[in-house]
Amino acid sequence: MTPPDQSDGAPRTPQGQGVLRRLLQHRSQARLGQGGAPELPQLPAPTPARAAATAIGRAADRLYGLAVLPISVKPGALTLAELPELLPDLPLVAVLQGPGDNLGAIGMCAQVVAALIEWQALGRVTNRSLGRRRPTRSDALLCSDFINAFLTELPVEMKGVEGFESIAGYRFLTPLDDPRPLGLMLEDKPYRSLSLDLRIGGTETREGRILLALPQSGNPQRTPRAEAPAIAAPPPPAPPRPTLHDVVQDAPVEVHGILCRRRVSLAELRGLTEGRLLSLPRSCLGQATLETVAGQVLAGGKFGEAEGCHAIRLRDLSVPDEDAVAVKGPTIGAAQAPIDLGQPDPFRMPSASLDEAPSFLTSPLGIAGR
DSSP: OOOOOOTTSSOOOOHHHHHHHHHHHHHHHHHBOTTSOBOOOOOOOOOHHHHHHHHHHHHHHHHHOOOEEEEEEEEEEEOTTTHHHHSOSSOEEEEEEOSTTOEEEEEEOHHHHHHHHHHHHHSSOOOOOOOOOOOOHHHHHHHHHHHHHHHHHHHHHTTTOTTOTTOTTOEEEEEESOSTTHHHHSOSSOEEEEEEEEEEESSSEEEEEEEEEEEOOOSOOOOOOSSSOOOOOOOOOOOOOOOHHHHHHTSOOOEEEEOOOOOOOHHHHHTOOTTOOOOOOGGGGGOEEEEETTOOEEEEEEEEEETTEEEEEEEOTTSOOTTOOOOSSOOSSSSOOOSSTTSOOTTSOTTOOGGGSOSEEEOOOSOOOO
C-alpha cells in the first residue's frame, strides 16, 4: 500500500482514528464537572484522633517552635470514678475552667513536663533520666501556656467531629498536688477523653502521655428565636503569663529561728529530762537570728512576744544593738550580716528591703531561756 498523499499540507486521518478520538473526548467530559473545571479529590472526613494530633502539633509549633510527633491518639469516654485510675504515673494534674460552671481536667506525665521545661530553660530537649517526684505548682505554671494553646487549637480541628461539639472555651484554672480531690471538684457526669502518646524533641526526644477529660454535653443547644437572637458572650481573657520572678516568689522557704547556740558535755546531754531548765546567756535575747536550713543568716533581731506567740523583732545586723551585752568567746550568727541582702537580686522587688519587713515575725521556738 502506498501512504496517503500529504502534498496538500493537511494530514489525513484514517477512519478508525475518529472513533478513538470521540471515545477519549467522552471520557474526558465524564471526568469534568458541569462547569468544565476538574473535580478536586475530596478530603477524608475528620476523626478525633487526626484532629487531636494536628491540634497538639500545631500548638507546640506556634508557641515554642517545638517538634511534637503524636505516636497514637485514643479518643474515648469515661466516668468520674475512672479518671484518677487512667492518669499517668506521678502526673501533673490541672483543673480546666470551661463555659459556665463546667470543669475538666488534664494530666501530663513527668516526661512531657520535663520536655516542656527543658525547652523553655535550655532551648532543647534532653533524654536524661528523671528522678521520681511529684510535679510542683511551679512546674504547672511553666506548662500552662502549652495547655492553653492546645485547648485553643483543639476546637478548631474538632469542628464537625461528632461527640466533640462542646470542647471549646476551656482554659487552665489551677494545678492539683494530688489527683484524688478530682472526685470532689468535678461533677459526676460522662466525660469525653483523649489519650495522646507523644514523642517530643528533635535530636534527643522524650516519650510521654497526656490525658484530657472534658464533660460531655448531654442536652443539645436550643435554637434562639428570630425576634430575640442570642448574643454570644465574649471569650474569657487569657490569664497573664507568669514570669520567672512570680514563680520564684511563690516558692516556699523554710527558716529557723535561732535563739542561741551553746556547747554541752555528753554527761549534761544525757542528764536532760522533761521539765529541766537550760541556762542561756542574757545577751541571747538581743541576738536572735533567722537562718535557712543550710545555716545562712537572713536577719537578726530581739526575741520577745507578740499576740501570745514567740516573736523576733527584726533589725539591721550591721548596726550594733545597744541593749545587747557583749559575751566573751565566739558567737555563731550573732555578728554575721546577711550574705546577699546588701547585693542586688533580680528576684527581689526594687522596693523590698530589710527595713520594710514586718516589725514582728512569729516563729515557734522550742527553748526558752531563764
